[in-house]
Structures are given as C-alpha cells and as structure tokens.
Amino acid sequence: MFSKILIANRGEIAVRIIRACKEMGIATVAVYSEADRDALHTALADECYCIGPAPASESYLNEERIISTALVSGAQAIHPGYGFLAENAHFARACAKNGVAFIGPSADSMERISDKTQMKALVEKTSLRPVPGTGVLWSVEEALAAAEKIGYPVMLKARSGGGGRGIRQISDAEELEQAFPLAVSESEAAFGDGALYIEKYIYPARHIEVQILADEAGSVVCLGERDCSVQRRHQKLIEESPSPGVSTERRKALMDMVEDAVKKIGYVGAGTLEFLMDREGSFWFMEMNVRLQVEHCVTEMLTKIDLVKWQIRAAAGVALRFKKKDVPIRGCSIECRINATAPGVLRMLHVPGGHFVRFDTFLVQGVEITPYYDSLLGKLIVYAGSREEAVRKMKAALCELVVEGIPTNIREQLEIISDERFMSGEYDLTLMEGR
Secondary structure (H helix, E strand, O other): OOOEEEEOOOHHHHHHHHHHHHHHOOEEEEEEEHHHOOOHHHHHOOEEEEEEOOOHHHOOOOHHHHHHHHHHHOOOEEEOOOOOOOOOHHHHHHHHHOOOEEOOOOHHHHHHHHOHHHHHHHHOOOOOOEOOEOOOEOOHHHHHHHHHHHOOOEEEEEOOOOOOOOEEEEOOHHHHHHHHHHHHHHHHHHHOOOOEEEEEOOOOOEEEEEEEEEOOOOOEEEEEEEEEEEEEOOEEEEEEEOOOOOOHHHHHHHHHHHHHHHHHHOOOEEEEEEEEEOOOOOEEEEEEEOOOOOOHHHHHHHHOOOHHHHHHHHHOOOOOOOOHHHOOOOOEEEEEEEEEOOOEEOOEEEOOOOOOEEEEEOOOOOOEEOOOOOOEEEEEEEEEOOHHHHHHHHHHHHHHOEEEOOOEOHHHHHHHHHOHHHHHOOOOOOOOOOO
C-alpha cells in the first residue's frame, strides 16, 4: 500500500480524496494554483505546493510540474480525481516513466477505452449493444453519407469529448454540413483532437450508468446503476440510484452483461459504463469513463462502499474483498449538484444535517469563487429506505442548505425535485427541455 499520495486536483474532489487517505493512514500532498492558495484542500493535506498561476493550463494541467512535485515530496502515487488529467494517457505514461503510480488504469488501457470508436469495437465482441454509429469521420462528405444511412436526427460527437462536452444534435444534412467544420475546430481547441464520429439519436431515453470496480486478479464487481437523466445541455444536475425506471430483473441482466464485458476488456480500477435506455427498456452502450465520476458518492451512500479507498487499493494491487452478492441494492440515494451561477465570495455557509445526509464541498467562509474553474460548489446527497422518503429528505436538505455571497442553483434544484415527473420517477432526458 502507498504511504504518500499526491492529489493532482482541486475543489471538492481533492478534499474527498484527502479525507479518504487520512482514514487509510496515507500521507497526502496537495498542489494548488495561485488562485487556490487558501483553498480547503491545501489546509487539510500534510504538505502543499504551488504549481503555477490561476489558469488550469499553467497549473492543474501542467504535467511536468505535478510529476516534479511528486518526486520532490516523495509521493509514491498520484490521484488525478476527475477532470484535468484523470483521463490523460500521456500523463499516466509519464507517471510510470518516473516511477510514480497513477491511480487509475494503465496508459494503454486508457487509450484503448477512452477512444470511443475503438471502445465500441471492443464492446461489439461482448453481449453489450453499442448505440448504432460510425468510426472516425475525416470529412464532411463522409459524415453526410453516414448520417443519411443511419437516419436523422443524429448526434455528432468528439472522439475525445467528455463530461457532456463535444456533443451536438443534428437534425438534417444542411445543419451537419455547417456544424462539422465548427465541431472539428472546437474539438481540437478543447481536447487537442479534432476527430469526430456520429451516433444514432435515441429519443426519448434515460441516461443510465453502471459503476464497476475491478482488480488485477480479474475480479469485477458491479455496484448497481445510477440514473443521470436530469440534464441540461448534456450537463448532469441530479443523479439517483437505483433508477426508478429499471426493474430488478433488468438491473440483474445489465449488471451481469457489464461484469462479463469488463472482464473481457481487461480493465483494472474504478470505472463507469454509460447507456441510453429506450422506451422498450433496451440498453444501448455509449461509452466507458476510466475515472472516478462526479456522482460516485450516490453509489457510496447506497452500497456503503468507499469507492475512493477501493480505487487506491486497486492501484496498489489489492484484491477486491467482496462480490456482487455481497452488495445488496436497497433503499434510494439522490444527489443534487450545487453550482455557482456567478462568481462571488462566501459570506456564510449552513450545511444541512440529519441521518444519511452528506454534503461534499470545499466551501469555507471567505472563499472566493473565480471564473477560472468548474462551477461545482458541492454535492448534496441523501439516502433513505425508500425513494419517496429520499425525495422528501432531499427537499428538506435543499431548504436547509444556505450559501450566502455566491449565487447558486439551489432554488432550481428544489423546483426540479418537486416536479411531478421527477417525483413519480417517470422522467427521462426530456425533463429539462424548455427550462
């Protein structure tokens, strides 16, 4: 097991990882930009080092400085959290070259799986069904021919996209002809990769994702599914587990298929397989995320399994100590993402309490929210024995949560939770249309 880990991230996920390390008896090293000099994760870590100015490109994405800091501090491993360098195969390979463990999959595995078109080719050899689509399209002519064959509407996607970015819905050939060169340019600027592909637009549908853990011995355990259908412009707002739209029988079948597929792929670590579920209840595979998800804590609250700790153990070669049968899916867990809607300085914070109420955040009084980074302030998560009770608990928790000085989406989250379609569980990706 590692004795010291560097956390190459910021915000609530850096705080979350540091707390897990403390519970495991592992020393922690924080890195920070000049804008995060007084951030909570720097205060909680055993050591902290400034790695550059506020822009992420000069700090949290600076591979050389982060690895140099790990070597200087004596850290044996680097945890990338999510975002930034979490799915960067070049960084994972640089870590290995310098004798520092990367807490995540190997660089080769990451390249294979993060390439969405290559991953779909792997999945086609399993019992999972990929969303009908294409390989990489290198010209607008190729794209037009493919879209005509698949049938409009289609989704134009960046091969290296993620987190809901790099996705466009295309209604007809004229729109595709205009959008293709723009999408290439935007993808090159955002991800350093202009490759695009097309998928069939499945509508209406629910966004379902399955959490897995896998070890070096080949054991794979599914920890249930999460429903992530409450989205605006492909950005998730609310997640819950289990999905109210997935029956017990379908859940078991999906988990069995996912475990079998992950074993055949040979993946090690924590990962998430994402699906669209159509009206007939069929699951269409979209992609696999080779990192910790923002919404991992929904699964933690439901299963009582600490995913961060097991992610660290898997990277250290520790075998899983449980199987799927040891992880009963009972009750319901719901998460609301609390986002800033504008910059500000936190004047006062009141965090709701109660049995199985959790707020993962980096907020402390006086912290300044700048425009440099993601708008996520924290994640409010509740668990209860039934979905009805969990919805009531989330309403109460949202009403109790107070964030003064920073404009937030708390009121909107309360409105969504109170929406009749959400309360009934009969919602899908259309819930936020027009809002």
